[in-house]
Amino acid sequence: MGDWLHMLVAKYNYWIYITLMMIGLYAMIAKNNLIKKIVGMNIFQTAIILFYVSIGVKKGGTLPIIEHGHGGHSHVIHAADYLNPLPHVLMLTAIVVSVATLGVALALAIRIYNRYNSLEEDEILTQVREK
Amino acid sequence: MSLQYPALLIAVPLLSAFIISAAGWINKKLCFPIAVAALTVSAGSCIGLLFRVLNEGVVLYRLGGWDPPWGIAYYIDSLNGLVLCVVSVAALLNLIASKKSIEQEFPEKIGPFYTLYVLFVTGMVGITVTGDAFNLYVLLEIGSITGYALIAMGDKDRAPLASLNYLYMGTIGACFYLLGVGYLYISTGSLNMVDIARLLPALYQSKAVMAAFIICMVGVWIKMAFFPLHAWLPNAYTFAPSAASSLIAPLMTKVMIYVMIRLILTVFTPKFAFGTLAVSHAIVWLACVAIVVGAICALAQRDLKKMLTYIIVAEVGYMVGGAWLGNRAGMTGAILHIVNDALMTLCAFLVVGNIVYKVKGYAFDDLKGLFTKMPFTMGAFVIGALSIIGVPPTCGFFSKWYLISGAIQAGHYGFMVALIFSSLVNVVLFFRVIEIGYYEPSGEHHGHDHPPEPMAEAPLSMLVPLYVVAAGLILVGLYTGNIVNHIIRFVIPSSFV
Numbered sequence: 001m002g003d004w005l006h007m008l009v010a011k012y013n014y015w016i017y018i019t020l021m022m023i024g025l026y027a028m029i030a031k032n033n034l035i036k037k038i039v040g041m042n043i044f045q046t047a048i049i050l051f052y053v054s055i056g057v058k059k060g061g062t063l064p065i066i067e068h069g070h071g072g073h074s075h076v077i078h079a080a081d082y083l084n085p086l087p088h089v090l091m092l093t094a095i096v097v098s099v100a101t102l103g104v105a106l107a108l109a110i111r112i113y114n115r116y117n118s119l120e121e122d123e124i125l126t127q128v129r130e131k
Numbered sequence: 132m133s134l135q136y137p138a139l140l141i142a143v144p145l146l147s148a149f150i151i152s153a154a155g156w157i158n159k160k161l162c163f164p165i166a167v168a169a170l171t172v173s174a175g176s177c178i179g180l181l182f183r184v185l186n187e188g189v190v191l192y193r194l195g196g197w198d199p200p201w202g203i204a205y206y207i208d209s210l211n212g213l214v215l216c217v218v219s220v221a222a223l224l225n226l227i228a229s230k231k232s233i234e235q236e237f238p239e240k241i242g243p244f245y246t247l248y249v250l251f252v253t254g255m256v257g258i259t260v261t262g263d264a265f266n267l268y269v270l271l272e273i274g275s276i277t278g279y280a281l282i283a284m285g286d287k288d289r290a291p292l293a294s295l296n297y298l299y300m301g302t303i304g305a306c307f308y309l310l311g312v313g314y315l316y317i318s319t320g321s322l323n324m325v326d327i328a329r330l331l332p333a334l335y336q337s338k339a340v341m342a343a344f345i346i347c348m349v350g351v352w353i354k355m356a357f358f359p360l361h362a363w364l365p366n367a368y369t370f371a372p373s374a375a376s377s378l379i380a381p382l383m384t385k386v387m388i389y390v391m392i393r394l395i396l397t398v399f400t401p402k403f404a405f406g407t408l409a410v411s412h413a414i415v416w417l418a419c420v421a422i423v424v425g426a427i428c429a430l431a432q433r434d435l436k437k438m439l440t441y442i443i444v445a446e447v448g449y450m451v452g453g454a455w456l457g458n459r460a461g462m463t464g465a466i467l468h469i470v471n472d473a474l475m476t477l478c479a480f481l482v483v484g485n486i487v488y489k490v491k492g493y494a495f496d497d498l499k500g501l502f503t504k505m506p507f508t509m510g511a512f513v514i515g516a517l518s519i520i521g522v523p524p525t526c527g528f529f530s531k532w533y534l535i536s537g538a539i540q541a542g543h544y545g546f547m548v549a550l551i552f553s554s555l556v557n558v559v560l561f562f563r564v565i566e567i568g569y570y571e572p573s574g575e576h577h578g579h580d581h582p583p584e585p586m587a588e589a590p591l592s593m594l595v596p597l598y599v600v601a602a603g604l605i606l607v608g609l610y611t612g613n614i615v616n617h618i619i620r621f622v623i624p625s626s627f628v
Contacts, residue, residue, distance in 0.1 A: 028299055041302050048306050052313055087316070090265055094309065097272045104279050105298050111283065111291040124292060131288070 013054035020047035034112065034119045038105045045098040049091045056087040133179055137192035137205040137260055140176035140219065144169045144253040148246050155242015162245040163230055169249055170226055173256060174219035181212040185617065191262075199262075200326045206262025210396070210466065210622040213614075214259050214389045217473045221381050221600075222252040228481050228596035229374030231589075232488045236372050237284060244284065248378065251277040255382050259389060264312045264398070265322045267390065268305060271354070275301045278383060281375035282367050293366035300363040304353030311347030314339050315398075324398050331399065335407050344399055344408065348391065355387035355447055358421030365428075365440040373487045376436070377480035380443060381473040388450045388469055392462070395454065401624055405457040412543075418452030419549040421445065426556035434494040436483050438560060439476070442519065445553050446472050452546050453534045459627040461537025466619050468530035471518070471607060475527055478515035478600045482508055485589040485597065501568040505588050507598075509568055514601040516561035518608075521554050526608035533615075 008015065020043060027040025064082040109119060116124045147169035154161040184190055184207055192205040207215070226248065233244055254274025261267050279301070283294040316322060318339050319330040334340050349360075356364040364384075368376050395404045405411050425445025432438040450472070453465035483493055485508040490497045502509045518525035531550060538547040588594070607614070 025303070028303070034295065037299060041299060045302065045306055048310050048313070051310065055313065055317055087313075093265075093269055097269065097276075097305075100276050101272070101298065101302055104276055105295060108279070108283055108291045108295045108298065112295065115288060115291070128289065128292075 014051070017047045017051040017054070020044075020050065032121050034109050034121060035106075037121075038102065038109065041105065042098065042102055045094070045101070049094055049098070052087040052091045052094070056084040058083055133183060136176040136180040136183065137190065137207060138194065140173045140180065140215065141253055141257050141260060143172045143176075144249045144256070148249045148253065151249060152242060152246040155246070159241045162242050166226060166245045166249050167223070170219065170223040170252060173252065174216075174223045177212075177215040177219040177256065180207055181209075181216050181618075184209050184212040199323050200321055203261070203263045203266050204323060204325075205260050206325060207260060208622065209618045210392070211259045211389065213466070213618050214386070214469060215256055217470050218255050218259060218382055218386060219252070221473055221477050222248075222255070222378060224596040224599060225374070225378050225381075225477060225481065228593050229377065229484060231593055232484050233372075233374050235488060236374070240284065244281070244374070247277045247281050248374075251281060251378065251382075255386050258386050262324050263322055264315065264324055264327065265309075268309050268312060271308070271390075272305055274383070274386075275305060275354070278379050281379065282371040284375065285372040286370040289366065290370040290372075293363075293370045297363040297367040300353055300360070304350045304360075307346050307350030307353065309350075311343045311345075311350060314343035314346065318343065324393070327398055328400065331403070335403050341408060344394075344403070347394055351387050351391050351394070352451075355384045355391070355451075356444055357447055357451055358417060358424060358444065361421070361425075361444045361447070364444060365437055368440040368443070369434075369437045373480070373484035377477060377484050380440070380480050381476040384443060384447055385450075385469045385473045388447070388454070388465070391451070392454050392466065396622070396624065401457070401626060405455075411455045411457050414455040415452045415541075415543055415546050418448040418455065419545050421448030421451070422549040422553045426553045429560055430556060435486070435498065435564060436480075436493045438564075439479050439483065442479075442557065442560070443476060446476075449531075449534060449550065449553075452549075453537060456537045456541045456543060456546070457627075458537050458540050459623055460533050460540055462623050462627060463615055463619050464530050464533030464535075464537055466622060467526075467533060467611065467615065470614070471526040471530045471604075474600060474603050474607060475515055475518045478511060478597065478604060479519065481593070481597045481600060482512040482515060485593050488589055488593065489587055495564070495567055498564060498568045499571040502565075504586060506586065507588055507594055509565075511594075511597045511601040513565065514604055516557075516565065518604045520557045520561060524608055525604050526611065527604075529608055529611040 024040045024042070024044030024047060027043065028037050031037050031040060058080065061081060061083040064085040066077060112124065113119055116127050118124055147165055151162050151165050154165060180190065190207040191199070192207070193199065194203045194205065197203070233241060237244065251274055254270050254277060257270030258267055258274060261270060279294050279298045282297060283291050312322070315327055318334050318337060319327050321327050321330060331340065353360045368380050371379065395401060422445045425441050425448060429438045429441035429445065432441060446468070450465045450468050453461045453468065485505065486498070486501065487493055489505060514525065518527035521527045521531040531554065535547050535550055538544070538550065
């Protein structure tokens, strides 16, 4: 029981990201509306961004800006005192990618709406089959 | 100059994309020459780089002068040297071949099309050349997003929906890969592939590393359309414009196979992939199912392009199965098949492009009487078909030979049976097409003594690249021994038997 509780509480960031990811995946699989699917896709991507951001955090850590003392003399630095900035920087790129994907997806949804006058996938598919 | 090849092959197409986009506003005629020039430089650098790798061994290029574990390094050995050459040359040939069909299909969008085309090639060569796991993700998304846009330019009714479905699946695939890289980063604190490989052996029993491997693999499988995850591929490739499908179909899946092999051989060692993780047998069985299902679905199709897309699904099964057999012959066959399948698919889709250009359709009914109408195009089609079936002088035979001997060596007879079954189905598929094209007269006249159909062959600018590819199929077949002995042999670690 204690072990289980430890898993749940100490690693809460992983639980949150997995929950979000599954919500996104569910929306992409189960929803009929194309826009809802796209929103699900964005939740899915954001969950992974959250995962990356959370792994850079350290308890009691501060911003990773190294202060040099006045007069240029340097002092010892403990890496454990600073957050890991690398995952955060990586996620800037991932955010750009997800914005671009979202843009393309919405543009495609507009094209589809103009052609079929609907965003419901089943209605579009019946129209496709009728042809 | 030759020291800068790894930067040139990606920087030139990337920067020229912006120039093409600007030139499109001024004069549409400028776009094509700029794109050809950029891809020629890129292909030249790739070929030069392969020769450098063959002479000097592994090439390590530090972007911006940063040393590997911190900066992004491009890492080129004979495996990605070979794949780079195939990717860049195939993209260049297809660019030249598809000029007329682009002008015919969407004359008003020439500028955007070439911009996306060159960006897609940037993504593909970037994935192949990079030695950094996160950089690979970024370039993968550059390639994919431009791919979605290229596909959506096709058939007005169906292409946007097919592209959107591809986008959903593709995003899940890329996100899975990203997640796997995150797990690797948690475990090792590094993103450089060689550095990860150095740090990993102590962690092989860690569950996070196993999860990282499996999640990365699933992501890559979605992107390459490995069997249960293949549903996006047939529609996306069928409804794409012909110039885009003959670009994306040969490159995307093959580059993702390369990524899978890179993950198995370099990032994780074969010892981990085949030893610690006892899943290789199950994956080969899955590949067998992929091959059989791909072949059967291809049989059910009534048009040429969709039939070819299902053949790609089966071919992906060949390569995944070969790589996971876990012996030298199987891995050789898989790597050789990356080269061969890229060329075969390119040949087949260029033929479809020529047919669409002249006949405006690719259903089986449109193919009637095509051998009298377009004898040269159909001649190249026969060469491509023989190669996909696996008839000796062409290259398809040799990779299939390696795959089958790998299957026998590993004692995996199911895979061997699946390969032979798929070859037989390919015989039926292609001879059905050839029969329709050769014996059935075209629809307009049914009388006995009708005059022979006048020849209406595709223009020379489409035929010459097609024949270069067709000749390549035979040449690669004849020089298979050299490719295996001088290039592929050095890729496979000595622990393989």
